Amino acid sequence: xxxxPTSPTLARASRRGDSGRVRAAAAAxxxxxxxxxxxxxxxxxxxxxxxxxxxxxxPDLIAPFLRSHPGITVRVTVLDWESGWNKITAxxxxxxxxxxxxxxxxxxxxxxxMGGLEPLSAAQLAQVDNGAAYYPQLWKxxxxxxxxxxxxLPWYADVRAAFYRTDVFRQAGVDxxxxxxxxxxxxxxxxxxxxxxxxxxxxAALAYAGKNDWNVVHNLAPWIWNGGGDVLSADAxxxxxxxxxxxxxxxxxxxxxxxxxxxxxxxxxxxxxxEGAWVGGDYGVIFSGPWLMRxxxxxxxxxxxxxxxxxxxxxxxPAGHATFFGGSNxxxxxxxxxxxxxxxxxxxxxxxxxQVRLSLVSSMMPARIDAANDPAWTSRHPVYARLTxxxxxxxxxxxxxxxxxxxxxxxxxxxxxxxxxxxxGDKYSVPAMKALIAGTVSEAxxxxxxxx
Amino acid sequence: MTAVTxxxxxxxxxxxxxxxxxxxxxxxxxxxxxxxLAPAALMMVIVNLVPIVQGFRMSMLKLxxxxxxxxxxxxxxxxxxxxxxxxxxxxxxxxxxxGALRNTALYSILVTACSVALGLGVALLLNRDFPGKATxxxxxxxxxxxxxxxxxxxxxxxxxxxxxxxxxxxxxVLHLMxxxxxxxxxxxxxxxxxxxxxxxxxxxxxxxxxxxxQSVPEELYEAARLDGAxxxxxxxxxxxxxxxxxxxxxxxxxxxxxxxxYNIVAMMFGKGAGYPGEWGDLLMPLLTRxxxxxxxxxxxxxxxxxxxxxxxxxxxxxxxxxRRSMTSEA
Numbered sequence: 001x002x003x004x005p006t007s008p009t010l011a012r013a014s015r016r017g018d019s020g021r022v023r024a025a026a027a028a029x030x031x032x033x034x035x036x037x038x039x040x041x042x043x044x045x046x047x048x049x050x051x052x053x054x055x056x057x058x059p060d061l062i063a064p065f066l067r068s069h070p071g072i073t074v075r076v077t078v079l080d081w082e083s084g085w086n087k088i089t090a091x092x093x094x095x096x097x098x099x100x101x102x103x104x105x106x107x108x109x110x111x112x113x114m115g116g117l118e119p120l121s122a123a124q125l126a127q128v129d130n131g132a133a134y135y136p137q138l139w140k141x142x143x144x145x146x147x148x149x150x151x152x153l154p155w156y157a158d159v160r161a162a163f164y165r166t167d168v169f170r171q172a173g174v175d176x177x178x179x180x181x182x183x184x185x186x187x188x189x190x191x192x193x194x195x196x197x198x199x200x201x202x203x204a205a206l207a208y209a210g211k212n213d214w215n216v217v218h219n220l221a222p223w224i225w226n227g228g229g230d231v232l233s234a235d236a237x238x239x240x241x242x243x244x245x246x247x248x249x250x251x252x253x254x255x256x257x258x259x260x261x262x263x264x265x266x267x268x269x270x271x272x273x274x275e276g277a278w279v280g281g282d283y284g285v286i287f288s289g290p291w292l293m294r295x296x297x298x299x300x301x302x303x304x305x306x307x308x309x310x311x312x313x314x315x316x317x318p319a320g321h322a323t324f325f326g327g328s329n330x331x332x333x334x335x336x337x338x339x340x341x342x343x344x345x346x347x348x349x350x351x352x353x354x355q356v357r358l359s360l361v362s363s364m365m366p367a368r369i370d371a372a373n374d375p376a377w378t379s380r381h382p383v384y385a386r387l388t389x390x391x392x393x394x395x396x397x398x399x400x401x402x403x404x405x406x407x408x409x410x411x412x413x414x415x416x417x418x419x420x421x422x423x424x425g426d427k428y429s430v431p432a433m434k435a436l437i438a439g440t441v442s443e444a445x446x447x448x449x450x451x452x
Numbered sequence: 453m454t455a456v457t458x459x460x461x462x463x464x465x466x467x468x469x470x471x472x473x474x475x476x477x478x479x480x481x482x483x484x485x486x487x488x489l490a491p492a493a494l495m496m497v498i499v500n501l502v503p504i505v506q507g508f509r510m511s512m513l514k515l516x517x518x519x520x521x522x523x524x525x526x527x528x529x530x531x532x533x534x535x536x537x538x539x540x541x542x543x544x545x546x547x548x549x550x551g552a553l554r555n556t557a558l559y560s561i562l563v564t565a566c567s568v569a570l571g572l573g574v575a576l577l578l579n580r581d582f583p584g585k586a587t588x589x590x591x592x593x594x595x596x597x598x599x600x601x602x603x604x605x606x607x608x609x610x611x612x613x614x615x616x617x618x619x620x621x622x623x624x625v626l627h628l629m630x631x632x633x634x635x636x637x638x639x640x641x642x643x644x645x646x647x648x649x650x651x652x653x654x655x656x657x658x659x660x661x662x663x664x665x666q667s668v669p670e671e672l673y674e675a676a677r678l679d680g681a682x683x684x685x686x687x688x689x690x691x692x693x694x695x696x697x698x699x700x701x702x703x704x705x706x707x708x709x710x711x712x713x714y715n716i717v718a719m720m721f722g723k724g725a726g727y728p729g730e731w732g733d734l735l736m737p738l739l740t741r742x743x744x745x746x747x748x749x750x751x752x753x754x755x756x757x758x759x760x761x762x763x764x765x766x767x768x769x770x771x772x773x774x775r776r777s778m779t780s781e782a
Contacts, residue, residue: 086744093520114521210637212723265614268636270723401517408745409544412725419729424638446544447746450516 040071041341044098046079046088048328050156051362052294054078061358065348072341085404092116095335099342102155105141105326105396106403112144112151113401118332118339119149127347128153133368134350137325137396145236145400152331153350154367156358158289159391160222160324162315167308168193168203168284176312183226183252186315190261193284199304206256207274207283210267210418216411218324219287223249225395226317231410232448236398239444241410241437249317250417250437251430257421258428267418279305287314290387294363311383313390325394327367365391402451409447413440511753520749533754545742545751551730552738559646559734560710564703566650571657572699576691578658579665589662596655604719607648611635611720636720641732645717649710657702664698665691700774708763712736735759 051057058076066072077098079087085107091097092114103111111117125131131139131150138154162180169176172192179189194205208219221231227249230240240246256262266274271288278286279295281304286292296305313321330349332342348354355366356374365387366372378385397403416436420428509524511533519526536543578589598606610616612635619632635644672690681689692699714736721728726741739759743752771778 089520093523095521110517113518211725211727211729212636212721214724216724264634264637265612268612268634405517405544405746405748408725408741412727412741415724415727416729419637422634422637424634442542443544443547446542451518 041073041338043072043074043100043338043342043345044077045074045345046077046084046098046101048081048084048102048104049078050102050328050358050364057361061354061361062345062349065345065354069341069344072345074345088116089114091333091335097333097335099336099338100330100332100346102328102330103152104328105138105154105399106407108141108151108329108331109144109399110401110404111331112149116334117151118334118336118343119151120343124343124347125150128350133352133370135325135367135369135372135391135394137394138327138329138367141326141396141399142329142331143399145398152329153346155328155330155349156355156362156364157325157327157367157372157391157394158291159365159387159394160218160287160289161311161313161387161390162285163278163288163292163309163311164285165198165203165281165283165305165308166310167304168196168198171198172196176310180312180315180321182316187252187256187261190256190285191259194261196284199281201281201304203284204263204266204282205261205284207266207278207286208257208262209269209271209274210422211411211415212268213270213415214411215271216415217407218326220250220253220414221397222287222314222323222395223253223317225322226314226319227252228317228319232398232400232406236400237448239406239441239448241444242434242441245319247434247437250414251433254417254421254428254433257418258423262421264422264424267422279303281305290363290365290384293381293383309383311386311390313393320393322393322395323390325391325396327364329367400448400451402448405447406444409444410440413437413443507753508757510750511757513750515750515753517747520747526750529750533751534758537751537755538758543751544746545739545748545755547742548727548730548733548738549735552733552735555642555731555733556711556713556735559642559649559713560707562646563649563653563710563713564706566646567653567657567706568699568703570650570654571702572661572695574654574658575661575665576687578662589659592658593655595652598652600652600715601719603648603652604716607644607651607716608636608720611644637729639731641728645720645728645732645734648716648720649713652716653706653709657706660698660702661695664695668694697778700770700777704767704770707766711759711763714740 045058047054047058055076055078058078059074062074062076066074081104088097088101088103088107088111092111093116095116097116108117112119120128131142131153134154135157138157139150142150142152142154144151164176164179166176169179169189172189174189174192178185180186190205193203196203209215213219217231224231224241224246227245229243229246229249231246232238233240241250257264257267266283269277274283274286275288275292275295277283278288279292279299296309299305314323315321330346332339332346336342349358350368352366352368352371352374355368355371356376358364359366359371359377360380365384366374366377371377372388372391378388400406413436417433420426420432420436426432506524512528512530513519513524513526514529514532515523515526537545537549540546574592578585578592595603610618613619613632616635618635619629622628623630623632633640635641668691672694673686676686676690713734717728717732717734717737718726718740721732721737725745726737727733728737735755739752739755743749743755
């Protein structure tokens, strides 16, 4: 870092004793000096594989920022979702890490609670209009439950919806508008489309994964919300999976597999394989996110799914048709020695233009409302506009620091619903399901007890 | 042979006639070998002893998500972590531990027995001359060359009910079953982790047993044949006793390896919480999941130390029981 030069203006202001102006001028000079000298600051940035070639795409995305800040260079490191958590927690614990980083929305409260992230100052918050441009559900994920501090900006969003095959629905005589209007209608629709033979292939009604998948909780949560339940109590101190509403939703969700509308062999697979199979024409409906569009675009020209799919919100339950809303945020690392420059880059990437550009490369939805409604995104394919509309009913998990351990508890136990639903070993029954949920709640409460 | 006489023996027999003792020269210690060993010893201390001592201290700290930034300065709570993980049924790390303990014991015994039996059997077959022997031995070693995490991933696909090659072979090709069973859901999960482990483990045992077999003197077999011993008698009375030291050591290594087995389960079932279900969970995946993923590092360290103590006790008992078998005098 170069020393800021002494200027006549600064000297005059100092003589007048105008300390506020002196500090402002000094700060401006400091930033100018650090940003102005060629190669003066190198920022280290950790990102997840947001695109298939993030090592190339992220530098492309920040190239305009670097042109307008010639004194800054950025070294981008792409982590992966499996090892990224360990690397980030180790960095947070040791205070040695990057200058700025991407964090999954459920990771952010944990890392913030560890003291690993720099909170936004009042001035920084004012620069982003207190987050008014972002989806409020995602803005909450930049905070810690029950606290006011904000630790970053939402970067991109993961919103879930029902991807369905229009040709299968048409052949079975099912009206999609009706099919997703209620749980009963959805159930009836699945029964009609199950076993339809389209393009020489027998189509199973619905696909969702079992225990060997990271989406177990994300898949189930919208059903619980739509049934009027929640994953946590209002004060976030207890698991709420054993509420009557949640139990009813879990029962409905499981019954789809028990009845054979979700084939048993789907329950031994993970989301990635199932999405590939849906694109290949094996299933009528799958709940997924915007990244599935990338797979559809990459499908061979003759693939049956091309031109024969659409999206719909989650089937409406007694309490609505909410969907899971997650994604990633950007934050300045507490241990950074270049916080001002790192914040400038975070702010830039949180802007509308970069968010639209990223969404076009990654197929992930922008986290800003204006970017998600930008024609560059919504007119790319009608599905993107629908995803933007569906996002209005998005729910994010409460931003508690203990979400990480809690999600592992939930995934471990709720993944066992697949064992019950598959009919192998113990048969599915409501008492058996309730016993499984009771064990889940007991273990989850113990994990939460430590956090409170 | 001549009798040994002379002043030397007389001197030994009669201390009174002992010649005046010369001043004893202190035996000079050669430091050079110790110098050569020092770097290795230092590395052992750094790589093994320091982490063990640090891990033991961690097991007495309240080290979790909220105290991780303090690391070794986290609150000291004595043996509370040990009590929690061993005795408190509501402790999240304890949850499912008995099932994992049962599975680990069965898994270790079964994998060890099958791997040793298979390795020994194939080694006996290879311990004779036939065309292509070297090629066969190389090809048989291939499973061992595959890293365990690749084994877990590959078998995870092979066990799939409809698309997996195992059901295709069992049902469609060999017609051994009427329907395709699930291997990755339910009780079959246990077999789904045992079989790949055996598949990978036996070739190296085969190689070790083959090397040991080649050191058994051929004269013993020739003498036995002359005495009219049949193949079983030769195996039971010559081969097995000759291999006993190797078998005893290899069984011990196998049991240690299998108790600490992690990769295959993690790769086969690690995309969610890493929980394979009631019949597939082993101690190390449980420890990883319910310590690291739950952020209960102090309790995880406590479980690790309990496991280490149990394994040390096992090794001590094993070594004592088979000490004589491990020596050539056996």
